[in-house]
Amino acid sequence: MDKTNLQLTLDTRPFASLEAEALVTYIFDEPDPIQGRLAEIDSSANGLLKRIAGSGEATGKTLEFTLIHAPGGLKASRLLLVGAGKREQFTGAILRRIAGAALRYLKSRSVKNFAFLIREGAAIGDNAQALAEGFITANFETDKYKTEKKNGKEIHSVVLTGYSDSEKAAAEKGLAVGKVIAESQNFTRDLVNEPSNVLTPRVLAEKAQVMAKEAGLAVDILDEKRIAELKMGALLSVAQGSAEPPRMIVITYTPTNAKPDAPVIGLVGKAVTFDTGGISIKPADGMEKMKYDMAGGATMLGAIRALAALKPNVKVICVVPSTENMPGGKAQKPGDIQTAMSGKTIEVLNTDAEGRLILADAVHYAKQLGVTHIVDAATLTGAIVVALANINVGVFGSDQPWTDKLLASAKATGEKMWQMPMDDEYREFIKGSFADIQNIGSGKGGGSITGAWFIREFAGDTPWIHLDIAGTAWNDDAKPWLAKGPTGVALRTLVHLVQSF
Ligand code: BES
Ligand code: ZN
Ligand code: ZN
Numbered sequence: 001m002d003k004t005n006l007q008l009t010l011d012t013r014p015f016a017s018l019e020a021e022a023l024v025t026y027i028f029d030e031p032d033p034i035q036g037r038l039a040e041i042d043s044s045a046n047g048l049l050k051r052i053a054g055s056g057e058a059t060g061k062t063l064e065f066t067l068i069h070a071p072g073g074l075k076a077s078r079l080l081l082v083g084a085g086k087r088e089q090f091t092g093a094i095l096r097r098i099a100g101a102a103l104r105y106l107k108s109r110s111v112k113n114f115a116f117l118i119r120e121g122a123a124i125g126d127n128a129q130a131l132a133e134g135f136i137t138a139n140f141e142t143d144k145y146k147t148e149k150k151n152g153k154e155i156h157s158v159v160l161t162g163y164s165d166s167e168k169a170a171a172e173k174g175l176a177v178g179k180v181i182a183e184s185q186n187f188t189r190d191l192v193n194e195p196s197n198v199l200t201p202r203v204l205a206e207k208a209q210v211m212a213k214e215a216g217l218a219v220d221i222l223d224e225k226r227i228a229e230l231k232m233g234a235l236l237s238v239a240q241g242s243a244e245p246p247r248m249i250v251i252t253y254t255p256t257n258a259k260p261d262a263p264v265i266g267l268v269g270k271a272v273t274f275d276t277g278g279i280s281i282k283p284a285d286g287m288e289k290m291k292y293d294m295a296g297g298a299t300m301l302g303a304i305r306a307l308a309a310l311k312p313n314v315k316v317i318c319v320v321p322s323t324e325n326m327p328g329g330k331a332q333k334p335g336d337i338q339t340a341m342s343g344k345t346i347e348v349l350n351t352d353a354e355g356r357l358i359l360a361d362a363v364h365y366a367k368q369l370g371v372t373h374i375v376d377a378a379t380l381t382g383a384i385v386v387a388l389a390n391i392n393v394g395v396f397g398s399d400q401p402w403t404d405k406l407l408a409s410a411k412a413t414g415e416k417m418w419q420m421p422m423d424d425e426y427r428e429f430i431k432g433s434f435a436d437i438q439n440i441g442s443g444k445g446g447g448s449i450t451g452a453w454f455i456r457e458f459a460g461d462t463p464w465i466h467l468d469i470a471g472t473a474w475n476d477d478a479k480p481w482l483a484k485g486p487t488g489v490a491l492r493t494l495v496h497l498v499q500s501f
Helices: 036-044 048-054 094-109 124-138 165-193 201-215 225-230 235-237 287-310 354-366 383-390 401-411 424-430 448-461 491-499
Strands: 009-010 025-026 065-069 078-081 115-118 158-161 217-223 248-251 265-270 271-275 313-323 336-337 347-349 373-378 393-396 418-419 466-467
Touching: 009 048, 009 124, 025 094, 025 373, 036 248, 065 094, 065 165, 078 094, 078 347, 115 466, 124 165, 158 466, 165 201, 165 491, 201 217, 201 248, 201 271, 201 313, 225 235, 225 248, 225 424, 235 347, 235 354, 235 418, 248 287, 248 354, 265 287, 265 354, 265 466, 265 491, 271 287, 271 354, 287 313, 287 373, 287 383, 313 354, 347 354, 347 491, 354 373, 354 424, 354 448, 373 491, 383 393, 383 448, 383 466, 393 448, 401 418, 401 466, 401 491, 424 448
Parallel strands: 009 158, 025 078, 025 115, 115 158, 265 313, 265 373, 271 313, 373 466, 393 418
Antiparallel strands: 065 078, 217 248, 248 313, 336 347, 393 466
């Protein structure tokens, strides 16, 4: 599902003249909410909106819906008012959610097309981008394997309105960028949604290869033979318990005017297509969710897919190690000592701390390929869910200026991320007793930080950021603006980070 079947267009004609099954706009929570364009609608509808607001039915509270049928003065057959909260707190992130929630609200009511009216005085390019992102990500459903789809309920087209002729070019640009980013986010979510019996490491690599070819990106898939030749002992140690061979997916974006000594960004993502825990096996309850343990890798594949279309002026190498983590007669066992590609020896105290093992070799390989700045994304620890729940991505960094850039991109794209501490003291927790390092901390808490420190050992002096997306890559419940399941979190931030580099 990389191409959306939702038609998104712009129409600068007067919004009242647009024929549609619904006209959607938003209302702020303020003493007199019927202002600007709402006042225009109100006067052609004989004071209808003032009556609805005056009675307390429409208050502007965030994501409150008021559906009005046959509104006077509009060609549209319905008017949907979506609460936008306080005007001073309004952001692109809220607009994105309003757009998504409106689409899902109308879709569930069998509406097939609608127009969305941007309110007066909005910043144009950015908000058309936010709208496109909101609509396209909201339209994504996880019913691929259901033989009966949602009763054929589908939104075919959305028209953006309220833009003047002079604002049109900027809005069209924003719309196009938003489409690329949201379709890539849905590409990521589609991969994460696949069950592990369908999406094995080999299948993930094939899909990555098809995507790269379509996007015009260079691709190199390392199979188990090349992985062994390169002595990627940490990745191999996780893969040895599985009947499915591992893959290392490498995709490169090179800008047209690439300079030889320019920085190269490495996007490294954990892609464990299923994490049973291995011999340190996980409890049965909830284990099915561990098909999402490849979300970090899928996020990086989606990000480079978007970058191929947006053409930033910086080289990007995406490195995605992929394997299953299985128990079995050949599986590694607690206490086993492995040698990573870098030469460092690792004492595997818990086979369920496998993400950091495969990332160790991926980060080292990315450095060999010439990356100068690294970001990794991984569903790495249950501990980050304890710390930040499903609200914030955990951010860990070895270089504050580089980390600050990412945090600024997160802010700009409305993704919640929170920096975690990386004091040297935590490094002591993973000092090995019988090898250089051990793959879990020695019982003193701080599980997400010790996980991050383990990866950092392999990044060395190269500026590095780790995103722990274990809590945020999967919505256990549907949101008004997003289906239950994979979220595609961090992709927008990563694309923004590369574009603003
Ligand atoms: N894939 C899991 C992380 C995870 C755990 C995500 C629970 C969501 C919910 C990872 O490979 C893992 O199992 N981590 C262990 C590390 C521990 C053994 C140090 C964990 O968090 O329990
Ligand atoms: Zn695990
Ligand atoms: Zn895992």
